[in-house]
Amino acid sequence: MAISxxxxxxxxxxxxxxxxxxxxxxxxxxQEPLYHSQSYVFGTLVDISIYGxxxxxxxxxxxxxxxxxxxxHNQLHAWKPASNNQPSELxxxxxxxxxxxxxxxxxxxxxxxxxxxxxxxxxxxGLFNPAIGHLIGTWGFQRDEFSAINIDDTKIKALVKANPRxxxxxxxxxxxxxxxxxxxxxxxxxxKGYALDIAATYLREQKVKNALINIGGNxxxxxxxGDMPWRVGIQHPRKPAAIATLDxxxxxxxxxxxxxxxxxxxxxxxxxxxxxxxxGYPVQHTQAVTVxxxxxxxxxxxxxxASKPIFIAAAQDKAKTAAMLGIQYFMMIDAHSNIFVxxxxxxxxxxxxxxxxxxxxxxxxxxx
Amino acid sequence: MxxxxxxxxxxxxxxxxxxxxxxxxxxxxxxxxxxxxxxHEHAAKVQIRIGDKIYAAYDLNQQRDIILHGPIGDAVxxxxxxxxxxxxxxxxxxxxxxxxxxxxSGQVAICLPNQISLELxxxxxxxxxxxx
Numbered sequence: 495m496a497i498s499x500x501x502x503x504x505x506x507x508x509x510x511x512x513x514x515x516x517x518x519x520x521x522x523x524x525q526e527p528l529y530h531s532q533s534y535v536f537g538t539l540v541d542i543s544i545y546g547x548x549x550x551x552x553x554x555x556x557x558x559x560x561x562x563x564x565x566x567h568n569q570l571h572a573w574k575p576a577s578n579n580q581p582s583e584l585x586x587x588x589x590x591x592x593x594x595x596x597x598x599x600x601x602x603x604x605x606x607x608x609x610x611x612x613x614x615x616x617x618x619x620g621l622f623n624p625a626i627g628h629l630i631g632t633w634g635f636q637r638d639e640f641s642a643i644n645i646d647d648t649k650i651k652a653l654v655k656a657n658p659r660x661x662x663x664x665x666x667x668x669x670x671x672x673x674x675x676x677x678x679x680x681x682x683x684x685x686k687g688y689a690l691d692i693a694a695t696y697l698r699e700q701k702v703k704n705a706l707i708n709i710g711g712n713x714x715x716x717x718x719x720g721d722m723p724w725r726v727g728i729q730h731p732r733k734p735a736a737i738a739t740l741d742x743x744x745x746x747x748x749x750x751x752x753x754x755x756x757x758x759x760x761x762x763x764x765x766x767x768x769x770x771x772x773x774g775y776p777v778q779h780t781q782a783v784t785v786x787x788x789x790x791x792x793x794x795x796x797x798x799x800a801s802k803p804i805f806i807a808a809a810q811d812k813a814k815t816a817a818m819l820g821i822q823y824f825m826m827i828d829a830h831s832n833i834f835v836x837x838x839x840x841x842x843x844x845x846x847x848x849x850x851x852x853x854x855x856x857x858x859x860x861x862x
Numbered sequence: 863m864x865x866x867x868x869x870x871x872x873x874x875x876x877x878x879x880x881x882x883x884x885x886x887x888x889x890x891x892x893x894x895x896x897x898x899x900x901x902h903e904h905a906a907k908v909q910i911r912i913g914d915k916i917y918a919a920y921d922l923n924q925q926r927d928i929i930l931h932g933p934i935g936d937a938v939x940x941x942x943x944x945x946x947x948x949x950x951x952x953x954x955x956x957x958x959x960x961x962x963x964x965x966x967s968g969q970v971a972i973c974l975p976n977q978i979s980l981e982l983x984x985x986x987x988x989x990x991x992x993x994x
Contacts, residue, residue: 510889517893533914534977541991639954639975711994719990727968729994734961735969739989748993755994758955784993846988 526720531556535563537638538686538710544697545704545719555700559693563709566689569604572627572680573636584679587670588627591677597669605668610792611684612660614799618819621803623771625658627678633776635756635767636680642760654774682767683751687798690714690747694794706742712749714794715742729754730847731781731827737850738843745789749797751805752782770806779829780805785816786823786839796821813859834859906967908946910939911979919983922946932976939980946980948973968992 529544529552540563544552571582581589583604590598600608615622630636632650634643656676663672681688686709693707694714704717706724715724723743727736731754742748753766757776765776783805787793800819807815809828816824816836823839833850835843836859845851877885910917912932920928922944930937935952945965948958951973958973967984970992 506885506889509886510893513886513889514893531914532911532979534974538974539972539979543990641954706991708991708993711992713991713993724991725989727989727992729992734964734971735966736989736992750993752994754957 528719529553529556531560533560535560535567537567539708540710541708542693543706543719543724544702545717547702555697555702555705559696559707562692562696563689566685566692569601570681570685572682573631584681588678590670591663591672591679592675594675595671595673597664597666597671600665600668600670602668605665605670607681607684607688608660608663608665608670608679610795611681611799612663612665614684614795615660618799618803618815620659620771621806621815622683622799623658623660624679624681624684625660625662625677626653626769626771626774627680628656628658628676629653629769629771629774630680630682630767631678633765633767633769634758640756640758642758642765645760650774654772683802684795684799686710686712687747687749687792687795690794690797691792692794694745711755712747712794712797713742714747714797715744717744727846728784728825728843729782732831733847735846737833737847738845740786740842740844743789745793747787747793747797748784749787749801750782750784751801753777753780754782768802768805777806779809781827781829781831782825783812783827784825784839785821786842787821788823906944907983908939908941908964909981909983911981913977920946922982930978932973932978934976937973937976937978946982947971948980951976951978 527546529547529549532539532541540560542556542559544555569583572584575581575585583601587598587600590596611624615624629650632646632653634640653676656674658674658677662674662677663670689709690707690712694716697705697716702716704719707714713726718724723741725739726742726748727739728750730737731752751768753764753768756767757764764778768777769775770777783801785797785800785804787796800821803815803819804812804821804824804826812826823836825833825835825839827833906922907919908922909919910930912930917930920941922941925942927949928939928941930939937948937952938950940947940949945963947963948961948971951958953973953975958971961971964971964980964982967982968988970979970981972979
């Protein structure tokens with residue numbers, strides 16, 4: 495059959511080609527301007543999303559943030575020297591504290607951090623206590639790779655009795671000394687939150703409208719993800735999945751303390767890195783505490799710090815402790831996986847975990 | 863249509879507006895189906911990051927072991943019909959191995975010491991970032 499093969503398939507092909515190009519073109523236009531980077535800094539994962547900037551600009555900002563984190567890490571590391579033979583600024587200060595009451599010079603930045611951390615420690619009635627570095631070290635958590643230790647009860651009792659407190663530190667004109675030689679600073683529960691605030695401030699100064707910064711699990715939001723708010727998942731303490739999700743609006747921050755982040759097992763008991771300064775032992779009654787912080791100047795710091803005292807406080811004191819710190823939005827999961835959520839946070843959560851969805855063990859805590 | 867087939871000179875002039883409509887609709891449907899069904903974007907995948915870089919993304923509809931060369935040594939992950947897990951890792955605490963199977967989109971397993979992360983990617987990301 496002499497069908498004119500060249501004539502009508504050609505025109506049809508042209509039409510189809512136009513449609514294909516059109517559809518692909520639209521998809522390309524629709525592709526969102528989202529830059530995403532992940533890096534390992536701070537001994538943890540730093541995950542930065544920037545929306546609505548050119549890739550070059552976003553990359554530049556992300557790298558700058560990572561660089562700042564790395565510098566902060568070198569400055570504040572509790573057990574690693576900043577470089578060979580050069581202890582971190584915090585290491586120098588800790589050595590000076592142990593050597594007596596001679597004031598040494600510290601950077602204005604560190605002075606501000608210590609003043610702020612002391613205020614928070616006082617507010618938490620000492621449950622947030624970055625001065626117990628010796629205890630944390632004794633439990634073996636000041637190592638990159640830690641393992642079960644032989645629990646030295648006598649030593650732990652002595653360290654608790656020495657009663658190192660933030661208020662033992664005297665800061666004046668960018669110098670510091672400690673009235674108690676047993677004070678050893680470990681800012682592990684503060685530095686990540688501080689870094690979040692620095693990053694958020696920097697991005698806002700650079701007129702970045704939309705970003706989500708996650709440092710080792712602590713997250714702060716700037717703006718939105720396109721038309722939608724940024725959305726974050728909260729890790730289930732015993733499953734490799736999120737237990738719930740929530741929207742993180744502009745300026746809000748979220749932080750979780752969990753017994754699953756750093757721990758070791760000994761005689762089938764879990765020893766986590768969160769230590770009760772009152773008895774010197776790792777907390778064993780709680781799996782996780784999450785706090786959500788509304789926009790404020792130090793939202794990042796609060797997201798890091800505020801979960802610790804609530805984690806450490808006994809079950810009956812948890813809500814009271816949250817109130818003491820001005821925390822309205824919080825969730826705690828106890829050792830039996832029971833979940834307690836404040837009313838304010840409950841309204842914001844979308845449960846993902848099927849067990850929780852069935853409402854089998856969600857209890858509501860109302861603030862006193 | 864019969865006359866069209868037997869006609870010695872079938873040209874476009876024989877096509878009526880309805881024929882055009884059919885041809886163009888078919889073309890659109892084909893393109894649409896191609897996009898949704900053929901492309902792998904919607905199949906559940908595992909995205910592997912080593913250090914700062916995305917190392918690879920693998921389809922989950924297969925059964926295989928993959929050896930990953932991290933900064934402190936070789937880790938082995940196992941993919942099996944829709945799920946993935948760390949099987950071996952040179953790290954000390956083995957948290958990554960204890961994490962077990964990742965099944966749902968958005969689930970993540972991270973090995974901090976060896977700087978390897980696995981993330982399940984699905985049709986939609988249930989969240990932008992994970993708080994832990």
